[in-house]
Amino acid sequence: MKYVKAQDVxxxxxxxxxxxxxxxKYLYVPRKHENHKSWGENNGTKSMLKIRNIEIYKKYLNGATIKTLTEEYYLSEKSIRRIIYEERNRCS
Known part of the structure; x- marks a missing residue:
């Protein structure tokens, strides 16, 4: 976030x-509610993780084991299971 001088605006x-x-003192002025963006929307992280999670789920459906997925994506078994569960529910 970039600071702006109040007298300039x-x-x-x-x-x-x-x-x-x-x-x-420093004063933070929050965004208007309608302009608020959720986590990861500005830099694309949210969409990249969504693509990654879909990829993990597809590999799981095609026979990849949870252990293999943990090693490939450097995630814990609990994280892989959560992703599979969430994608399964999203696709249902």
């Missing part, structure tokens, strides 16, 4: 009002 009157409450 806000009217002078608003800056003065804010200074009365938080003079010289």
């Amino acid at each position: 806000l009217p002078e009157e608003i800056v003065k009002i804010i200074q009365e409450h938080v003079d010289g």
